[in-house]
Amino acid sequence: MNPIDITSLDDRQLAETVIALCIEVAEEIGCGHKQAIYEKALIAAFREAGLRGDRQVPVQLVYRGTPVGEFLADIIVEERIIMMVRAVRWLTNEEELQLQSILKCSEFRVGLLVNVANPKLEWKGVVDTPGQI
Numbered sequence: 001m002n003p004i005d006i007t008s009l010d011d012r013q014l015a016e017t018v019i020a021l022c023i024e025v026a027e028e029i030g031c032g033h034k035q036a037i038y039e040k041a042l043i044a045a046f047r048e049a050g051l052r053g054d055r056q057v058p059v060q061l062v063y064r065g066t067p068v069g070e071f072l073a074d075i076i077v078e079e080r081i082i083m084m085v086r087a088v089r090w091l092t093n094e095e096e097l098q099l100q101s102i103l104k105c106s107e108f109r110v111g112l113l114v115n116v117a118n119p120k121l122e123w124k125g126v127v128d129t130p131g132q133i
Helices: 011-029 035-048 093-104
Strands: 053-063 066-077 081-086 110-115 122-127
Touching: 011 035, 011 081, 011 110, 011 122, 035 053, 035 066, 035 081, 081 093, 093 110, 093 122
Parallel strands: 081 110
Antiparallel strands: 053 066, 066 081, 110 122
16 A cells, blocks of 8 residues: 555545555454454554554543543544544444543544444544534
8 A cells, every 4th residue: 555645634534544444454354353453453554554553642631721631542543533442342322422522631633433343344433623524
């Protein structure tokens, strides 16, 4: 795969690229692995595509300008998208709400919740600012 020119991608295009790579990884390695295996495979796929991805990144959570804690992000892509990677039977509403809350309390505006445990990738995009994805 040719490296992607990320400077020309808006958040929506970057998210679509990330989702396409998630689908590629899920199809190639199959289901049934532990979450960490998918995270490592995703990071490898991102690097191959010319994207920066980091695993297990502490994200500062802030309330009215005061740091109130940290969330350990599964993956951060290009310092623009926070990813929650799951290897579960199905995604829950609670996980989506958690990602929404993390976006509200962090510098990130776009989040992806992906479930790689099933033969078909399940994903949800979450945006803190309306109209971006």
